[in-house]
Amino acid sequence: MERQMESRRGTQDSPRCRPLLMTPQRWRNWWVRGILTLAMISFFFLIIYLGPIVLMMIIKCFQEIITIGYSVYHSYHLPWFRTLSWYFLLCVNYFFYGETVTDCFFTLVQREEPLRILSKYHRFISFALYLTGFCMFVLSLVKKHYRLQFYMFGWTHVTLLIVVTQSHFIIHNLFEGMIWFIVPISCVICNDIMAYMFGFFFGRTPLIKLSPKKTWEGFIGGLFSTIVFGIMLSYVMSGWRYFVCPVEFNNDSNRFQVDCEPSELFQLQDYTLPSFLESFTGWTTVRLYPFQIHSIALSSFASIMGPFGGFFASGFKRAFKIKDFANTIPGHGGIMDRFDCQYLMATFVNVYIASFIRGPNPSKVIQQLLALRIDQQLHIFNSLKAHLTEKGFLPALEDLS
Amino acid sequence: MTELRKRGGGGGDPDSTDNISDKEADLDDRLGTDGECDGDSKADTPDVPLSTADTDNTPQYLNKALEGLPPRWKNYWIRGVLSIAMISGFFLIIYMGPIALILIVMTVQIKCFQEIITIGYRVYHSYELPWFRTLSWYFLICVNYFFYGETLADYFGALVQREEPLQFLSRYHRFISFALYLAGFCMFVLSLVKKHYRLQFYMFAWTHVTLLIVVTQSHLVIQNLFEGKIWFIVPISIVICNDIMAYLFGFFFGRTPLIKLSPKKTWEGFIGGYFATVVFGFILAYLLSQCQYFVCPVGFNSETNSFTVECEPSEIFLMQEYTLPATLQNILTWKTVNLYPFQIHSIFLSSFGSLIGPFGGFFASGFKRAFKIKDFANTIPGHGGIMDRFDCQYLMATFTHVYIASFIRGPNPSKVLQQLLMLQPVQQLGTTWEYLVVKKETHSTNNNKKKIGCFIAFFYVDLRINFNMLHGEQTVPILKRYRRS
Numbered sequence: 005m006e007r008q009m010e011s012r013r014g015t016q017d018s019p020r021c022r023p024l025l026m027t028p029q030r031w032r033n034w035w036v037r038g039i040l041t042l043a044m045i046s047f048f049f050l051i052i053y054l055g056p057i058v059l060m061m062i063i064k065c066f067q068e069i070i071t072i073g074y075s076v077y078h079s080y081h082l083p084w085f086r087t088l089s090w091y092f093l094l095c096v097n098y099f100f101y102g103e104t105v106t107d108c109f110f111t112l113v114q115r116e117e118p119l120r121i122l123s124k125y126h127r128f129i130s131f132a133l134y135l136t137g138f139c140m141f142v143l144s145l146v147k148k149h150y151r152l153q154f155y156m157f158g159w160t161h162v163t164l165l166i167v168v169t170q171s172h173f174i175i176h177n178l179f180e181g182m183i184w185f186i187v188p189i190s191c192v193i194c195n196d197i198m199a200y201m202f203g204f205f206f207g208r209t210p211l212i213k214l215s216p217k218k219t220w221e222g223f224i225g226g227l228f229s230t231i232v233f234g235i236m237l238s239y240v241m242s243g244w245r246y247f248v249c250p251v252e253f254n255n256d257s258n259r260f261q262v263d264c265e266p267s268e269l270f271q272l273q274d275y276t277l278p279s280f281l282e283s284f285t286g287w288t289t290v291r292l293y294p295f296q297i298h299s300i301a302l303s304s305f306a307s308i309m310g311p312f313g314g315f316f317a318s319g320f321k322r323a324f325k326i327k328d329f330a331n332t333i334p335g336h337g338g339i340m341d342r343f344d345c346q347y348l349m350a351t352f353v354n355v356y357i358a359s360f361i362r363g364p365n366p367s368k369v370i371q372q373l374l375a376l377r378i379d380q381q382l383h384i385f386n387s388l389k390a391h392l393t394e395k396g397f398l399p400a401l402e403d404l405s
Numbered sequence: 406m407t408e409l410r411k412r413g414g415g416g417g418d419p420d421s422t423d424n425i426s427d428k429e430a431d432l433d434d435r436l437g438t439d440g441e442c443d444g445d446s447k448a449d450t451p452d453v454p455l456s457t458a459d460t461d462n463t464p465q466y467l468n469k470a471l472e473g474l475p476p477r478w479k480n481y482w483i484r485g486v487l488s489i490a491m492i493s494g495f496f497l498i499i500y501m502g503p504i505a506l507i508l509i510v511m512t513v514q515i516k517c518f519q520e521i522i523t524i525g526y527r528v529y530h531s532y533e534l535p536w537f538r539t540l541s542w543y544f545l546i547c548v549n550y551f552f553y554g555e556t557l558a559d560y561f562g563a564l565v566q567r568e569e570p571l572q573f574l575s576r577y578h579r580f581i582s583f584a585l586y587l588a589g590f591c592m593f594v595l596s597l598v599k600k601h602y603r604l605q606f607y608m609f610a611w612t613h614v615t616l617l618i619v620v621t622q623s624h625l626v627i628q629n630l631f632e633g634k635i636w637f638i639v640p641i642s643i644v645i646c647n648d649i650m651a652y653l654f655g656f657f658f659g660r661t662p663l664i665k666l667s668p669k670k671t672w673e674g675f676i677g678g679y680f681a682t683v684v685f686g687f688i689l690a691y692l693l694s695q696c697q698y699f700v701c702p703v704g705f706n707s708e709t710n711s712f713t714v715e716c717e718p719s720e721i722f723l724m725q726e727y728t729l730p731a732t733l734q735n736i737l738t739w740k741t742v743n744l745y746p747f748q749i750h751s752i753f754l755s756s757f758g759s760l761i762g763p764f765g766g767f768f769a770s771g772f773k774r775a776f777k778i779k780d781f782a783n784t785i786p787g788h789g790g791i792m793d794r795f796d797c798q799y800l801m802a803t804f805t806h807v808y809i810a811s812f813i814r815g816p817n818p819s820k821v822l823q824q825l826l827m828l829q830p831v832q833q834l835g836t837t838w839e840y841l842v843v844k845k846e847t848h849s850t851n852n853n854k855k856k857i858g859c860f861i862a863f864f865y866v867d868l869r870i871n872f873n874m875l876h877g878e879q880t881v882p883i884l885k886r887y888r889r890s
Contacts, residue, residue, distance in 0.1 A: 128811035131803065135761060138800075142767045145666055150775035161617065162610045214597055309587060315594045323602035348590075351583065359580035 199226030234303035317344035651678030686755035
């Protein structure tokens with residue numbers, strides 16, 4: 005790995021502080037990077053079409069980080085460590101995906117008997133699995149290697165925290181509607197590419213000591229172009245039901261379906277422009293999807309905060325003296341190198357949806373309601389009825405007892 | 406954790422043998438890891454300075470009071486007195502009410518966090534790291550804000566709906582917490598200094614793992630508390646009892662060592678502690694199940710702005726008859742026995758506390774051994790720090806919470822009502838309609854009157870909405886779906 009690091013250092017040292025000299029070696033490097041970039045973007049579209057290959061991505065990311073831990077701590081010979089790390093990954097994934105499955109495939113789960121038991125006691129089963137791993141860890145503590153083992157335990161848990169929770173949020177966003185999955189990831193990719201281009205052509209002032217190749221020109225140029233890109237992409241996608249509708253599981257046909265009435269977010273509305281824009285563009289009103297306004301917020305986050313995830317990863321690589329996370333993708337490094345800016349984006353989108361877009365899901369509330377005791381259900385029913393009557397939506401009716 | 410003793414060796418100073426065996430263990434570790442240390446220095450893991458393991462940390466007044474006694478008895482006295490003081494403190498706290506309990510849990514959590522972070526400082530000589538202390542405390546505040554906000558929003562729903570700023574805070578709670586966390590994350594990234602990258606990442610990870618362990622546990626303890634004080638008292642008492650009983654059994658009968666990690670634990674102590682704890686839990690559950698004060702979920706009365714603990718006890722706290730299995734019948738010559746169902750649950754809680762709880766203790770022992778410290782801190786004379794007392798409680802709180810969620814409690818009715826009230830009115834109507842339709846499908850036929858009443862009501866509603874066109878065309882598609890029968 006050291007030899008590879010040195011050779012790569014020779015070919016990829018391209019400061020962006022001033023326009024670059026064109027050498028044949030540099031061109032070859034860019035060709036490799038460019039082709040691989042296009043390949044990855046096409047692969048991305050293929051994934052959207054095919055479904056949850058996201059799981060494989062998670063596994064690969066996790067493996068890359070754990071491998072770094074091995075090499076940092078020379079801990080290949082630690083007993084049980086590899087088994088335990090993968091075991092913890094399985095447990096945490098089981099917990100998160102079980103929760104998602106229980107939510108989204110509710111009716112299917114209720115029908116099949118073993119699935120129903122698994123979902124009813126899901127938390128308990130996950131906790132029991134985790135505890136088994138914990139006990140195995142304690143029993144595996146070997147006298148001379150205590151500190152190493154605790155370090156690796158901590159390393160595994162922090163990695164799980166970062167990688168698995170992010171992927172869980174991505175899947176949640178996906179179920180809200182594919183557009184919530186595609187637009188954020190595209191914004192981050194676009195920001196990467198645009199910041200690189202702007203920095204390449206105009207870059208002069210360095211941005212942060214941690215990554216000397218990033219420049220302010222790239223940062224600001226990337227911000228504006230990402231916002232424009234986000235607005236255009238959301239305009240294009242909001243018209244398609246395939247992207248806009250929540251992914252649902254049809255109980256009768258046992259398949260996923262994306263058919264629905266688009267919500268208000270995805271219906272064209274008229275907005276009156278503020279006066280200075282009016283005088284600037286000569287339009288009084290403009291037709292927009294409300295989602296495009298939201299996409300401005302998403303793009304801004306991707307451009308402003310996303311790079312912090314990248315700086316975090318740069319600091320990490322510098323701290324542990326590695327050039328890239330792994331060598332999975334030629335010219336680009338490992339999967340983690342591509343995904344380092346996505347860390348925070350998935351969480352942000354999830355929190356954004358929960359706070360500003362989505363109210364509680366009525367069918368889910370029904371499920372919870374039906375799980376209560378009868379007297380509790382009636383109490384809630386009567387309260388709701390009183391509430392609706394008060395507001396005038398219901399005529400006065402007698403209480404059910 | 407109180408150390409179990411091996412019997413034999415008899416005379417001499419058990420406490421100094423305690424110290425000596427620990428010192429030997431430390432020496433072994435150091436000698437054994439010398440080869441490791443050379444390898445470690447490449448990986449840049451620094452050495453730990455020895456903590457104040459051998460100095461006497463008891464305060465002056467206690468020393469004076471116990472001057473006359475030989476050293477070994479002095480130690481016993483100190484530990485005994487402090488144990489009794491802590492247990493009485495525990496009972497006092499229970500009487501003080503829910504708010505006091507929450508505050509105590511928070512105080513304990515903050516102290517635990519501080520102890521672990523201080524160890525991190527010492528291990529990494531990182532006092533001079535810029536910003537680090539500020540960032541750790543900042544992350545602690547963020548995570549606490551997130552968890553306590555969620556809890557408060559759930560349990561104080563009515564109060565929150567009344568006050569306008571609280572309503573705003575609760576609606577955008579996740580967003581605000583995330584924004585606060587992000588600010589901390591950005592500060593961390595901006596604070597990275599060239600020569601200290603690795604140290605800073607270590608401390609970042611250390612902080613997060615500590616938060617994961619300490620703060621989530623305390624949050625789960627508070628949630629258990631809101632289910633009913635009995636779910637707070639019984640698990641903690643079980644762990645304390647197991648500690649004490651295992652110590653006593655090990656002291657009197659201990660011979661076979663249990664695990665190499667803690668050489669003073671013995672199998673006799675382990676098994677004796679298990680049975681004693683099950684019996685203790687059984688009896689305690691019986692005593693507490695009779696008081697409404699302990700059994701009822703803690704509710705917040707929005708009119709009087711105080712906590713109420715009055716309710717109909719749920720089924721698990723009502724005496725029921727159980728027929729004994731045949732084997733027990735022959736032994737005891739009773740056919741049936743009157744028990745609270747909660748006592749059966751307490752057997753499971755006690756078993757967990759005795760069998761798996763000690764693993765939390767082993768984890769903490771391994772941690773102390775790995776970082777070459779004798780105790781987490783010197784807060785409690787004779788016992789060490791707060792973490793030393795709470796190390797076996799780590800897993801118990803999580804287990805109790807998961808146990809309640811899986812086996813006892815259904816969804817929270819007030820939460821469901823809150824969610825219903827947050828829907829759009831059209832959705833509320835649709836929900837009500839769907840509920841009634843589903844109920845019709847699943848209930849027996851002796852609800853005919855209700856069904857007819859509902860049908861009439863909703864036909865009326867249907868008509869009214871259509872004629873009044875309250876929301877334009879949106880109501881029609883939804884209601885069309887429901888016009889099935």
